Amino acid sequence: MKISLKVNGEIYNFDVDEKKRLIDLLRNDLKLTGTKEGCSEGECGACTVLVDSLAVTSCTMLAAQLDGKEVITIEGLEHDGQLDILQKKFVECGAVQCGYCSPGFIMSAKSLMLNNINPTTYEIKRYIEGNLCRCTGFIKILEAIEKACEEVEK
Known part of the structure; x- marks a missing residue:
């Protein structure tokens, strides 16, 4: 096809x-x-x-x-050698450990940010509920997404 x-x-x-x-x-x-x-x-x-x-x-x-x-x-x-705000915040917040799941979390969060730049913590959790991390847990991941949304909102 x-x-x-x-x-x-x-x-x-x-x-x-x-x-x-x-x-x-x-x-x-x-x-x-x-x-x-x-x-x-x-x-x-x-x-x-x-x-x-x-x-x-x-x-x-x-x-x-x-x-x-x-x-x-x-x-x-990534654009012009610059990481996306979500990628930056994942690094800054220590939201990666082995990094295997990170691209999936970031892409799920990016979809959220394209549709809702000011999500609640509950809305963030709903958007990433289909992503699993076996290393870091989810607190730093949530923090990274929240900070990315806050920074874009400014």
């Missing part, structure tokens, strides 16, 4: 097998390895990316579903 999609601002055309997953297209074909595969079932959130500004688990989405869509990965948040 032929598809055309925008990934991190660039348009790509692919002839994809109907069973190819988005995560495989990103990691194997485009070499965007920031998106991690954890559970392969959409349960851990490590593979979260944005599709038309909505957070989706790329291990459960077929590449064929992306025709005409825009995908943003963790690599697409």
Whole structure:
């Protein structure tokens, strides 16, 4: 199946097998390895990316579903050598330990920030509830997201 999609601002055309997953297209074909595969079932959130500004688990989405869509990965948040505010706050707040889950958390939080720049703590928790961290717990992650929202709001 032929598809055309925008990934991190660039348009790509692919002839994809109907069973190819988005995560495989990103990691194997485009070499965007920031998106991690954890559970392969959409349960851990490590593979979260944005599709038309909505957070989706790329291990459960077929590449064929992306025709005409825009995908943003963790690599697409950096602009002109500068990290996105969420990436900066995750580092500053110590919200990463092993870092495996961090891209998924950041992409889920980015989706939230695109839709609600002044979320409550409850709303943040709801947006990241599909992401799991086995190292740091969630307090520093929540703090990083809250600080990013506060800084953007100013």
